[in-house]
Amino acid sequence: MDLLKYMRSQNAMTQDEWERTFEEDAREILVLLAGGQGASKRNGFWDVSHYFIAYVDCQTGALHTGDGRIVYPVSDEEHDAGGILDRFRREAVYRLKARKKIPHEIPEGVTASSQNEFLIVEVLEEDALCPALKEVLADYRRPVVVTDEVLGELTLDKDYDTFEGEILWRGEQICLSLEVDAADEDTWTAAVQAMRQMVADQAAWDRDMRAFAARELTQLACEWRESADEEVPEITEGSFARRIELRSIAMDADGSFSGYFDDDDMFFGHCVVVYGTVADGVTSAVMAG
Known part of the structure; x- marks a missing residue:
């Protein structure tokens, strides 16, 4: 169907x-x-x-x-x-x-x-x-915390079926969200393993996400620049890739992810979101928010 x-x-x-x-x-x-x-x-x-x-x-x-x-x-x-x-x-x-x-x-x-x-x-x-x-409510309110040697301490948000935490990414702390089925621990393991793959090769992932977003969105950023009330620096693919900063990653159990970047005001406070999968790499990038 x-x-x-x-x-x-x-x-x-x-x-x-x-x-x-x-x-x-x-x-x-x-x-x-x-x-x-x-x-x-x-x-x-x-x-x-x-x-x-x-x-x-x-x-x-x-x-x-x-x-x-x-x-x-x-x-x-x-x-x-x-x-x-x-x-x-x-x-x-x-x-x-x-x-x-x-x-x-x-x-x-x-x-x-x-x-x-x-x-x-x-x-x-x-x-x-x-x-x-x-009794069900008491169990629901009981915290569920998973500690991983790479990802650190992750706390389950049962309302949204996500594990929340922070990781060190290129020397900076960013927010991490693992989207799982709270009732299926196999999805917990799958999401953790997928995220660990990204962390292990974070320099390459960081480079690829920035480069992809720059190729897709620099022209749009230049159009936004033209409507600014004050003079702002010229935007090139190189400067775009350098200016955006990763703030959080959301990883699914199937290995698909979303990376949320601060736009450094190129889109007047909106964010840049990069999508992809651990298996296939970066697949798309949008301005959002």
Whole structure:
């Protein structure tokens, strides 16, 4: 199944069509919210999501752990009025009447949490008591720290599935983010190994990222220079490559990375982002932010 075609079909759904992708019968659940939240524009309405890490089926008493979402529709008017993401608090337990998502085939690249969804019918209780979810929350709050002899101490941000830390790069400390699946330690190992490869050959990677960004963006920087309010130095590929400074690297478990450079005001405070993979090298560079 094609990912782009799938996403377009989902976004083309009307509210009635979207609601029919959930079971007709509502069930009562206790849900522990943690992680992100957001809203997606669909066909005539907004699909609002709040992420959870576990829920209890009140009928069976069964505890289900794993990422999921509680969702509900809002109109364009409600969205434009603001505050649509303030309805629920993170790290709180809610008792809800909700309709579960009907399982369906999804293409590779769609997150599993999109299948583990509940459409809210009614909010029955806020800050509900549930010993099982209280234990899940206590474990969620417990820090996870990995210490690597090359990358140093890395702390897991469970909301965003990233390990955060700092490394020494060409004599300067920069921020490091390893993007992983928090529930799959194999992805931790893969991301660490990929980043260690970059660190081991950082002089070559630093040179290649700068050179690629200079080739791609020097002309654009010259155009921005022409609109400056004051006289600024001429920008060449050589000066561009020297002026940008690496501030952070984000590495995925599959070996793809993003390097974020300070632009030295060539783009008036925007950043330069360089993309690539450990296997294939640098592949693209953009001005962003």
